[in-house]
Amino acid sequence: MIRGDQPFRPWGxxxxxxxxxxxxxxxxxxxxxxxxRCSAVPSNFHNYGTISNKLVFRxxxxxxxxxxxxxxxxxxxxxxxxxNGFDNEDFFSVALSDPFGEYANKIDDFxxxxxxxxxxxxxxxxPKRVYFHLIKKVYQxxxxxxxxxxxxxxxxxxxxxxxxxxxxxWDALPGFRIGRGHASQQKILIGIGFEPLGLPSLSEAGEFxxxxxxxxxxxxxxxxxxxxxxxxxxxxxxxxxxxxFGVKRIDAKNVPEIFDLICGEGDSGAIGLLLAPYGPxxxxxxxxxxxxxxxxxQNSPVGxxxxxxxxYHPDYSTGLKMVGTSPMxxxxxxxxxxxxxx
Numbered sequence: 001m002i003r004g005d006q007p008f009r010p011w012g013x014x015x016x017x018x019x020x021x022x023x024x025x026x027x028x029x030x031x032x033x034x035x036x037r038c039s040a041v042p043s044n045f046h047n048y049g050t051i052s053n054k055l056v057f058r059x060x061x062x063x064x065x066x067x068x069x070x071x072x073x074x075x076x077x078x079x080x081x082x083x084n085g086f087d088n089e090d091f092f093s094v095a096l097s098d099p100f101g102e103y104a105n106k107i108d109d110f111x112x113x114x115x116x117x118x119x120x121x122x123x124x125x126x127p128k129r130v131y132f133h134l135i136k137k138v139y140q141x142x143x144x145x146x147x148x149x150x151x152x153x154x155x156x157x158x159x160x161x162x163x164x165x166x167x168x169x170w171d172a173l174p175g176f177r178i179g180r181g182h183a184s185q186q187k188i189l190i191g192i193g194f195e196p197l198g199l200p201s202l203s204e205a206g207e208f209x210x211x212x213x214x215x216x217x218x219x220x221x222x223x224x225x226x227x228x229x230x231x232x233x234x235x236x237x238x239x240x241x242x243x244x245f246g247v248k249r250i251d252a253k254n255v256p257e258i259f260d261l262i263c264g265e266g267d268s269g270a271i272g273l274l275l276a277p278y279g280p281x282x283x284x285x286x287x288x289x290x291x292x293x294x295x296x297x298q299n300s301p302v303g304x305x306x307x308x309x310x311x312y313h314p315d316y317s318t319g320l321k322m323v324g325t326s327p328m329x330x331x332x333x334x335x336x337x338x339x340x341x342x
Contacts, residue, residue, distance in 0.1 A: 009256040009341045013323065014041075014151060014331040018048040026149075027053040027114050029134065030122035032091065034073035038125040040153035040327050047086075048308045051120070054090035054188070055110045056081060057103070058305030059127065061096050062166075062310045069314040096127070100174045103130055107137070109293070115243040123281055124153045128306060129173050131285070132277075136175055136292040148335040156319030158194075162282075163316050164309035166270040167197040176291055176304035178274070186272045186303065188213045188264060190236075191279025191287065191319055194228045198307035199278070200235045201291040213245040214265065216279055218252035221319050232278070252279060253333070254331050258286035259342055266290065276305055279326060282330060289342045 010017050026052045032038055045051060061067070078091065088149065092106050107130075119138070123131045131150075138148055172178070178186070188211045190199070202208065215233055218225065221303035237245065248260055266273040275291055287304065295302040321328035333341060 004214075004257075006260070006342045007339070009205045010333040010336075011331065012252075013326065014044070014048065014329040015326050017331040017333065021048065023049050023212065024118060025050045025052050025116045026118045026120045027051070027055075027110075027116055028120045028122065029057075029126075030124065031057045031059065031126040031130075032074060032078045033059070033125040034070045034077065034312075034314055035125050035155065035321045036077065037153040037155045037317060038055035039077050039084070040124065040320050040329055041120075041122045041151050042081050042084045042086060044327055044329065045120070048136060049118075049120075051085065051271075052115050053110070053113070054086055055106070056091045057126065057130065058091050058093045059096050060093070061312060064311055066075070066314045070312075073314065081172060096308075100133075104133065104165045104174070107134065111137070111144065112140075117144070118149075119145045119147070120149045120151065122151045122153075123285065124151070127308075128277055128284055128288075129308070132173050132288045132291065132304060134174055135288040135334075136295070138293040139340075142340070145335060146338045148333075150285055150332045150334055152285075152330045152332075154321040155317030156321050158317050159313050159315045161313060161315075162195065164195050164197065164312050166310045167307035168310060169289055170198060170202055170305055170307050173304045173306055176295060176302070176319060178272075178301040178303035186211055186301070188263065188274045188276060188311070189216060189262060189287070190214070190276040191283045192218060192229045192233065193278040193280065194225075194230050195309070196232050196235050196278065197309055199276075202307075203236045206241070211274070215245060215247050216258065216261070217247050217249045218283070219249035221252075250283075253282045253330055255282050255286045255289070256342075258283055259289055262286060262290045266294065266302070268298075269294035269296075269302070272300040272302065274303045274305060282332070285332065293340075293342065
């Protein structure tokens, strides 16, 4: 639904969103990984535009028994990037555990040497700490880009085993920390995913006792995903009947709708919010847009907190979801003709 006081925010399959847009030149930021879908946008974007400047993160997890398998699969995916016009110098290798300043400095260098004002951010396998930072930089530098797209490719299937584990302690994403007094009393919105990643122990320790909590529940969902989503809640609050929390069902891919819901919960910056992005990546994008827009001194505090996993299953996802002969690449227009749409 489009309200009269809101701009039209195009989103959907990339072929539908960009089919009527002239072929133009874009700068690209993405991530190569062990997942087949990470190369979907580089393999298919020639249908919608050209890519001049390129920055592709290659991020190494902490060493594990799966390291060799993950590295071999990542090498194969990197070869797909290179078969579609990417060169060795377009890749930036960094460890997940490296200080975030290494990521931020590389992004600053990249932004300082662009040939186009159009930016494409492919979040398919890009870590949250990176794309939240990117979205905030876009808002902090309103004159840097005339057009900004975010893309997200869906896999054919996910692994039936645990997708991620060994989470780091609960902490703010870079650039989204709020004071301890605020953090313990904020209204909290938690995006529901398949892995609660340390949230149950935080709940047991009383971290959320003084907070009003709402879960953003992906809906509709198939039976398997629905069961995993409810398990996510039950692991955090085993005695659900004794806990005060809300469940807000929402289309997990509809970024405009999720953004508007968060705006309602936070009264567009007037009410302090703590956002916990555990849900599907488009849901996390909506959180990033809200936090980037309203985490300013004139508004109530907006924090983003997460328990970053340090291990990902080598078969986290497989293949690329297809709709007929078209890959399922979701596309969101964040900025168009120098106008922010969020």
